[in-house]
Amino acid sequence: MATTSGTQRAQLGNLDNRADLFGGPNLTVPPKHFMASPSHIPKLSEKVFHEQSSSTESSPINTPMHHPPSVTTDDFALAFDIDGVLMKGGQPIPEAVEAMKYINGENPYGVKVPYIFLTNGGGKTEKERCLDLSRQLELDVDPGQFICGHTPMREMAERYGTVLVVGGEGEKCRVVAEGYGFKDVITPGDIIKTRHDTTPFRTLTDEEHDNSRLLDLDNTRIEAIFVFADSRDWAGDQQIILDCLMTKDGWLNTRSQIFTEGPPVFFSHTDVVWSTSHDYSRLGMGALRASLEAVYSAITGKDLNTIAFGKPQIGTYQFATRLLKQWRKDSCDIDRSPSTVYFIGDTPESDIRGTNEFNDTTDNDWYSILVKTGVYQDGDKPRFPPRKTVDTVLDAVKFAFEREHKKTAKGEIVSELDYDTSEQVSN
Ligand SMILES: [Mg+2]
Numbered sequence: 348m349a350t351t352s353g354t355q356r357a358q359l360g361n362l363d364n365r366a367d368l369f370g371g372p373n374l375t376v377p378p379k380h381f382m383a384s385p386s387h388i389p390k391l392s393e394k395v396f397h398e399q400s401s402s403t404e405s406s407p408i409n410t411p412m413h414h415p416p417s418v419t420t421d422d423f424a425l426a427f428d429i430d431g432v433l434m435k436g437g438q439p440i441p442e443a444v445e446a447m448k449y450i451n452g453e454n455p456y457g458v459k460v461p462y463i464f465l466t467n468g469g470g471k472t473e474k475e476r477c478l479d480l481s482r483q484l485e486l487d488v489d490p491g492q493f494i495c496g497h498t499p500m501r502e503m504a505e506r507y508g509t510v511l512v513v514g515g516e517g518e519k520c521r522v523v524a525e526g527y528g529f530k531d532v533i534t535p536g537d538i539i540k541t542r543h544d545t546t547p548f549r550t551l552t553d554e555e556h557d558n559s560r561l562l563d564l565d566n567t568r569i570e571a572i573f574v575f576a577d578s579r580d581w582a583g584d585q586q587i588i589l590d591c592l593m594t595k596d597g598w599l600n601t602r603s604q605i606f607t608e609g610p611p612v613f614f615s616h617t618d619v620v621w622s623t624s625h626d627y628s629r630l631g632m633g634a635l636r637a638s639l640e641a642v643y644s645a646i647t648g649k650d651l652n653t654i655a656f657g658k659p660q661i662g663t664y665q666f667a668t669r670l671l672k673q674w675r676k677d678s679c680d681i682d683r684s685p686s687t688v689y690f691i692g693d694t695p696e697s698d699i700r701g702t703n704e705f706n707d708t709t710d711n712d713w714y715s716i717l718v719k720t721g722v723y724q725d726g727d728k729p730r731f732p733p734r735k736t737v738d739t740v741l742d743a744v745k746f747a748f749e750r751e752h753k754k755t756a757k758g759e760i761v762s763e764l765d766y767d768t769s770e771q772v773s774n
Contacts, residue, residue: 512534541561549580
């Protein structure tokens with residue numbers, strides 16, 4: 348990992364076939380200065396579970412204690428999806444706060460576990476989202492342990508000059524993009540303010556009008572389109588994205604005759620639905636992507652190739668691996684890879700699929716756990732079966748601790764005996 352201008356960079360490869368068209372973008376871990384507070388997890392220079400496993404009596408994971416001291420394991424780690432696992436409809440899921448306390452030492456083994464968050468959500472800066480999460484989960488969450496859907500787009504700032512950024516509330520995604528280093532960020536509001544009949548049925552609010560910027564449409568070239576967060580106005584945003592895609596080489600106020608000259612369009616994830624406070628899952632960014640591709644084809648007769656980040660793209664998990672490595676080093680002075688990373692998610696198509704497919708490519712074990720508090724509901728047959736299904740995130744973390752306990756107690760990996768085979772179906 349090289350360091351440039353105070354920013355750690357990492358290569359993201361193999362996003363998917365579409366992303367490969369662009370050679371696998373370089374990615375950037377949140378800058379060091381975002382990592383405001385080093386960890387609260389005390390340093391432990393020796394690994395806990397395995398080194399002590401030769402003496403079963405002395406191992407904290409093997410000996411449940413009533414008032415245990417807290418030590419940090421370097422042998423396994425946890426990765427959490429957020430919506431549908433820890434949060435729902437802006438409120439913490441009841442077991443989430445207790446689960447966070449459990450992994451921070453309030454467990455029978457007196458062990459703390461390093462962890463990261465990996466969400467497809469977005470629309471705010473990583474720092475702002477971590478402040479929200481810290482308040483909601485009653486613990487300190489650091490940007491150094493947090494990846495959201497658009498975090499990997501950071502590196503694209505060096506590749507493209509003028510970009511159209513779509514989605515999110517108000518000016519927030521423009522602020523995020525500019526924070527990533529994009530030099531000229533245009534929003535749909537700018538285009539509507541400049542030419543109000545762009546979207547016949549959408550009028551900017553006074554606040555949107557004040558914040559939007561007038562453009563010289565004849566001399567503006569969109570080099571790339573980024574959907575950072577969920578659109579608040581599908582019709583208007585799709586109209587503007589389509590207008591850009593049908594230009595000659597991105598020049599606004601032009602129209603291609605062949606419809607293969609437009610700028611690339613990137614989505615921060617592909618989740619078709621997501622879990623909210625509503626009884627049933629709600630449409631997500633993946634639905635907008637599908638709609639856009641269908642409308643583009645209907646109008647132009649050409650296929651639209653979009654590029655996706657987020658889960659389940661393998662590149663996102665590679666990015667997460669690097670973030671976890673950096674986080675364990677910075678916060679716990681751990682300089683080795685965890686033997687197991689338990690990934691806890693609620694969406695089989697992104698969380699479970701991504702974890703399972705990434706696990707096929709890695710030396711260490713990425714272990715998928717599906718909870719029933721979000722998109723996946725009890726009784727559903729997941730298209731992508733997890734290795735374990737539990738009710739809540741608290742059950743998930745307890746399962747991980749117990750599985751590690753069994754490993755050290757037996758002095759060997761429990762292998763696949765504890766898979767939830769009853770849940771498995773063929774893809
Ligand atoms: Mg989720």
